[in-house]
Amino acid sequence: MNVCLIASTSFEINASGEKIADLSRRGKFRISTLVSGVGIMAATHCITREIERNRPDFLVQAGVAGSFSDQYPPGTLVAVSHDLVADTCVKESIGYRHLTDMGLQPDAFPYRNGWLENKGPFPDNIPIVKGITVNEISTDSEKTAWFREKYGAVTESMEGAALHFAALSAGIPFIQLRTISNMVGERDKENWQLKEAITLLNHQLPNLLENILQQWNSR
Template sequence: MRIIITAATIGEWMPVFVNMNTLYTGESQRLKVRFHQSGVGMLASAVSLTRLVSEEKPDLIIQAGIAGCFDSNMPLGKVVVVKEEILGDVGVEEDGKWKDLFDLKLEKSNYHPFEKRKLPNPWLSTYNLLKLPELTGITVNQISTQPSRIEQLKKKYGAVVESMEGAALHFICREANIPFIQIRAISNYIGERNKAHWKMKEAIEALNEVLVKYVDRLYKIK
């Protein structure tokens, strides 16, 4: 089984690379793991992941990363999986309201790869092997900081976590029919710009601990 662990930055998977490099990329004949840096944001990720899918044709793509959270009751460092993605900033602000592609009738809500305006993961029931909490994600090119904008996104979409790359993964893998899972650790609450309150190190450590357990579980069942 060919698995690719992808992240926007090397720092998000570097700790787990050290742990897995010998076991799964060198000696195992049942499981081949490769690590991939997609770059930050939807544009870089879309180009990088499209090339990856067409050239490598993996059996499973694991997108790993940190994320901001809209829910202040969610503990920082919590590791979750994204069950569905939403495009959060493709559209127009008009008369104090946010109108996305579907509101503007530039895209049909159920036109592939979308389903009811979202990009769900149809392989989640198969690949959420650790039974991690399944949440709705929203992808943006500009991190949300303004209270009015944050409230707007929460009210319109009901997303719990925010990233800059998740929708690219969901869109491309749904188009290419490649199984995938998006695993993220909560590093901060959305709108909190005082990074002294963020838990980046703890989130990355928790994320990598889960990735090791996840790949080990895959190895045992495949």
Template sequence: MNYLLVAATPFEIAPTVELIKQKKIKVDVLIAGIGMLATAYHLTRKLAEKKYDFVIQAGIAGCFDKDFQLGDVVIVKDEIVGDLGVKEKKEYKDLFDMNFLKPNDFPYSSKVLKNKNKDALKLLKLPRVSGVTVNQITTAKPVIDLYVRKYNAVVESMEGAALHYICSQEKTPFLQLRSISNYVGERNKSKWKIKEAIVNLNEEVVRVLSSEF
């Protein structure tokens, strides 16, 4: 299996990278940068340079649902960009609401960017959730409520939708793994569990890299 491992920052996948070096596992690593723009550029360029059998995006994320514990790892089954639209008369409208996109315009399906690779989604026994990708970390309760109500979002990242969009366009199988480091809106970082989230995240990444499917 020809793997590409993608992360926004080096520290999120540092344990896996160290293991790759020690065991000489054949996997390419791409640190694509924070945010959709950086991820879109670097991932597209990488996929143009080389054909991959499978792309794994790994990173920490905020969570909207307190039924999940900090440190839990999830698979993101579908994504949406949460702040691509307009706020008009106190109502947020996305591109679908404004009829710039139809619900099933490729690569969208029912207004979201789905991972349609069933084998990838079943690879790990982890919860499969919906994600929202944003350009600005969410702190305001009305916005939190909007993402949960409108998109059924469980996790928030700044890169996930770029992975889903690009890999769907390129017809490259992919998997987005996120480990919950904090609850969305909580800015007291002493309550976050970044270290635990990274440990758990990398354990699951290694499981994927050790699998054949």
């Protein structure tokens, strides 16, 4: 089983590299890593190219994210089941409107009820949440409030929807794993827990990978 582990930056997964290599050596899984770059366009291009060239059996995206919810503070590890690009929108006198609200993004494959939905499998012991993907890290309070009210999402990233779109379009099973590094809208990066979030991700990632892949193999 060929598995591709994807991160937007190498430092998000470097610390678990040896353990993941050991998992690959002793298991039934051949795990390669892919650094996609930051942002929706870079990630979509890189993941799609990997699919076209190597056709992995399973895609895993791992990285950090912001949180909209106090129930999921920095230091929380989650899996994202639903994602979309949230800031393809326009601001009108009545507020923000997404492309779907204007009829410019049809609710057709790979979308389902407006979302890019992953039906699993998911790890047994971490929360499964909705996420959104943005081009600009949210700091504006009005837009942040709109995201929270409209989507009810927990996480905000800059690459998650790229994975969901590419994997669903190609029919390849996948999972998006995130550790929370900050609350969305927090402008003072001194309050972010980026280093701690990356440490937690790398500590948990090898076991999570093994759990997910064993579940998939047993289906």
